[in-house]
Amino acid sequence: MTTRFEGGCLCGAVRYVCTADPVMAGHCHCEDCRRSSATAHSSHLAAPADAVSMNGETTGYARAADSGNLVTRHFCPTCGAAVFSTNAGMPGLIFLRASSLDDMEVFKPQMHVYAVRAPSWDKPSAGLPAFDKMPPGM
Numbered sequence: 238m239t240t241r242f243e244g245g246c247l248c249g250a251v252r253y254v255c256t257a258d259p260v261m262a263g264h265c266h267c268e269d270c271r272r273s274s275a276t277a278h279s280s281h282l283a284a285p286a287d288a289v290s291m292n293g294e295t296t297g298y299a300r301a302a303d304s305g306n307l308v309t310r311h312f313c314p315t316c317g318a319a320v321f322s323t324n325a326g327m328p329g330l331i332f333l334r335a336s337s338l339d340d341m342e343v344f345k346p347q348m349h350v351y352a353v354r355a356p357s358w359d360k361p362s363a364g365l366p367a368f369d370k371m372p373p374g375m
């Protein structure tokens with residue numbers, strides 16, 4: 238079966254098609270992900286950047302992560318929905334927001350990162366590895 242999934246922002250001005258399987262997927266509880274989400278964490282799936290065709294203008298907000306790498310979060314300038322982010326330390330990947338998927342089941346979370354920052358009402362799911370910060374080597 239050929240992988241193909243789609244997503245976009247709330248108003249539909251930003252749309253994408255991805256034609257490769259995600260290489261990783263997880264929940265991030267870091268403060269930046271929290272503040273840019275509508276709840277206490279963000280959920281991302283990383284796909285090879287060359288397999289994603291993005292249509293529509295986004296506004297990017299760049300900010301250094303704990304690693305020192307610049308992370309740029311892209312959102313729709315019309316409806317404000319976060320669609321994807323990029324990480325200067327991982328230039329071959331695009332981090333799609335799970336919230337932007339048309340089919341939510343495409344997201345198969347593998348881990349929680351920055352789990353130490355999760356509040357009591359948004360704890361990591363049982364059965365998934367939870368790292369206090371980023372997993373070693375990332």
Ligand SMILES: [Zn+2]
Binds near residue numbers: 315
């Ligand atoms: Zn929009």
Ligand SMILES: [Zn+2]
Binds near residue numbers: 265268269271279
């Ligand atoms: Zn984060």
